[in-house]
Amino acid sequence: MKKLLVMSDIHANYPALKAIQTHVRLDQFHRIINAGDLVVYCSFPNETIEWFREKKNTICIAGNTDRRVLGILAGGKLGKPRREEKRVMYSWTCENLLPENARYLKSLPEQSYISIDKVRIGVYHGTSDDEEETLSPEVPESRFWELAKNSPCQVQILGHSHLPFHKIVNGVHFLNPGSVGRPFDGDPRASFAILTIHSGKISVEHIRIPYPVEEVIESLKKNGLPDIYAKMYRDGKKLN
Ligand SMILES: [Fe+2]
Numbered sequence: 614m615k616k617l618l619v620m621s622d623i624h625a626n627y628p629a630l631k632a633i634q635t636h637v638r639l640d641q642f643h644r645i646i647n648a649g650d651l652v653v654y655c656s657f658p659n660e661t662i663e664w665f666r667e668k669k670n671t672i673c674i675a676g677n678t679d680r681r682v683l684g685i686l687a688g689g690k691l692g693k694p695r696r697e698e699k700r701v702m703y704s705w706t707c708e709n710l711l712p713e714n715a716r717y718l719k720s721l722p723e724q725s726y727i728s729i730d731k732v733r734i735g736v737y738h739g740t741s742d743d744e745e746e747t748l749s750p751e752v753p754e755s756r757f758w759e760l761a762k763n764s765p766c767q768v769q770i771l772g773h774s775h776l777p778f779h780k781i782v783n784g785v786h787f788l789n790p791g792s793v794g795r796p797f798d799g800d801p802r803a804s805f806a807i808l809t810i811h812s813g814k815i816s817v818e819h820i821r822i823p824y825p826v827e828e829v830i831e832s833l834k835k836n837g838l839p840d841i842y843a844k845m846y847r848d849g850k851k852l853n
Contacts, residue, residue, distance in 0.1 A: 614811040615729050616641055619790040621648035621738075621772030624678065625706065626794025627657030629803040630664060632824035633793065637807075642670070644727065646808075648772035649676025649738035651718065653706050654795055654842070656832045662714040675721040676738040676772060677745050682706050683719055696853070698839040705838060726766065729810050735766035739773040748787070749774040761785040768808070768815060775851075777804050779817045786815055801826060801849030 618637065623630055639645070645668060652658040665671050675683075685691055685707045691700060710718075723744060725736040739746035740760055748756070748771055760769070761783035768786045776798055777791030791804025798804075802821040809816045830843045845852050 614809060615643040617729070617734075617808040617810075618642045618645045619648075619770055619788065619806040619808050620646065620793050621770075621790050622650040622676070622775050622792035622795055623647065623661055624650055624792070624794040625652045625655035625658040625661050626803075626824075626829060627655070627660040627664070628826075628828045629794045629824040630661060632803055632822055633805055634664075636820075636822045643729065645671045646736055646770055647671065647673045648736050648770050648790070649674045649721075649744070650678045650772060650792075651676070652682055652710070653678040654702050655829060656705075656709075656836045656838060658706050658709060659711050659714050662710075662717050666714070666717050672725050672727055672736060673721055674723060674725050674736050674738060675718065678703075679718050679721065680744075682710065683715070686710070686715055698841055699852070701839060705836065730813060732768060732810050732813060732815060733766040734768040734770060734808075735764070736770045738771070740771065741769065745773065747774045748789070749776045750778045750780065754782070757782040757787060760787070770808075777806065777819050779806075779819065786817070788817055791819070791821075795845070796849040797851045799849050801847060 651661055665673055691703055727734050738744040740748050764785045771789045775792035778789050780787045790806035793803050796804050802823045804821055807818045826846050829846050833842055
């Protein structure tokens with residue numbers, strides 16, 4: 614039996630990531646998977662990346678916010694998002710990210726694949742087609758069928774929508790663990806999942822745990838970042 618810790622969309626919320634580490638025993642996991650968006654929107658990008666850098670058994674991909682940060686660091690201009698309170702979170706991240714952590718971010722692939730006991734798992738940020746496609750349980754079933762039909766994997770781990778779900782379509786498991794650091798479903802607790810593979814059988818457990826939200830809000834304040842984020846973290850809801 615092999616267990617995998619599945620996380621996504623940490624968004625530099627290190628207190629939420631630490632709370633998960635305190636809640637689970639990390640040495641029980643064969644692999645630790647992160648489906649992208651390690652940074653932006655919280656004030657702990659270095660601590661978050663270093664947590665992954667120091668571990669040997671991680672499978673980490675880059676998400677759209679990671680890629681935008683890399684684009685700015687490479688001298689590019691930030692297109693989306695337009696809202697000033699969001700743009701400042703990108704510029705702050707770029708100014709504060711240590712070079713070795715930026716290098717790690719740059720080394721991350723857009724997608725990743727792994728086989729465990731003959732079960733093939735794909736890790737994508739949005740979907741296998743588009744890192745910015747938002748897949749949620751509300752998306753028409755036909756889209757899941759399309760993705761399942763072309764899937765080289767029995768399990769597709771996804772992020773980006775910040776909404777936890779596990780859906781089986783045409784034998785393909787679509788698993789979104791939700792967002793560790795920036796949930797959008799009205800539950801402010803950190804969201805993650807445990808994927809278990811036992812003799813080819815696949816099972817999923819979704820878990821929510823509280824973390825010190827006020828510590829995050831205090832840190833945003835200390836770093837002069839917009840106070841509109843306090844409500845987002847307290848309510849577990851999107852800004853707009
Ligand atoms: Fe995200």
